[in-house]
Amino acid sequence: MPVEEFVAGWISGAVGLVLGHPFDTIKVRLQTQNTYQGIVDCIRKTYRHESVLGFFKGMSFPIASVALVNSVLFGVYSNTLLALTATSHQERRAQPPSYTNIFIAGCTGGLLQAYCLAPFDLIKVRLQNQTEPRMQIGGSEPRYRGPVHCAVSILREEGPQGLFRGSWALVLRDTPTLGMYFVTYEGLCRQYTPEGQNPSKWGGWGGGTA
Numbered sequence: 001m002p003v004e005e006f007v008a009g010w011i012s013g014a015v016g017l018v019l020g021h022p023f024d025t026i027k028v029r030l031q032t033q034n035t036y037q038g039i040v041d042c043i044r045k046t047y048r049h050e051s052v053l054g055f056f057k058g059m060s061f062p063i064a065s066v067a068l069v070n071s072v073l074f075g076v077y078s079n080t081l082l083a084l085t086a087t088s089h090q091e092r093r094a095q096p097p098s099y100t101n102i103f104i105a106g107c108t109g110g111l112l113q114a115y116c117l118a119p120f121d122l123i124k125v126r127l128q129n130q131t132e133p134r135m136q137i138g139g140s141e142p143r144y145r146g147p148v149h150c151a152v153s154i155l156r157e158e159g160p161q162g163l164f165r166g167s168w169a170l171v172l173r174d175t176p177t178l179g180m181y182f183v184t185y186e187g188l189c190r191q192y193t194p195e196g197q198n199p200s201k202w203g204g205w206g207g208g209t210a
Contacts, residue, residue, distance in 0.1 A: 013066035021062075022055035028128045050133045058127030061147040065120040073113040077182065080105035102186050103179040110178030111171060118167035123150045 026042050036042040046054040081087075084101040097105075127150060132142040144150035154162045 010067035058124035077109035106182035107179035110174040119163040
């Protein structure tokens with residue numbers, strides 16, 4: 001995978017995490033706690049008790065890991081296509097792979113990415129579920145003081161397998177969906193790109209957001 005694609009994937013992934021993390025925190029709390037009456041109530045209570053920082057709990061590990069996760073996804077995808085079609089990254093515009101091969105490569109990337117993502121996602125969710133303010137004098141201390149303390153606590157209390165709780169659910173979610181993601185992306189890029197040319201920035205943007 002070209003270096004520029006790796007860097008672009010890390011930057012875009014990090015930006016997406018920063019923008020989407022507050023909504024993800026609200027989603028996780030509504031899914032796992034019964035103290036909120038809805039989205040607005042969750043936002044209000046989180047802000048009142050934890051300030052703006054409450055919406056960004058557990059974000060540091062996902063941002064740090066997005067480069068690893070994306071490199072696994074796109075690296076496995078690219079190398080699986082190479083194994084299936086015997087065409088390099090540079091040759092694929094002249095000899096586009098079939099959608100079947102794209103789907104298989106995307107599923108393979110999604111499968112391996114899920115195992116890399118599982119520990120980071122678990123730590124993120126546990127930190128998001130802590131409703132204690134980070135800065136609190138005389139109040140109860142949160143169970144986890146941060147992502148590293150959370151990881152160490154899980155290893156000590158549950159063993160290495162504890163970091164992979166829910167990993168099969170991630171596999172079932174990411175394997176087919178990322179296969180379809182790459183098929184959709186490639187299909188839209190081909191539709192809006194003249195034959196033999198590289199996709200324009202708008203074609204790539206449209207394919208990635210579809």
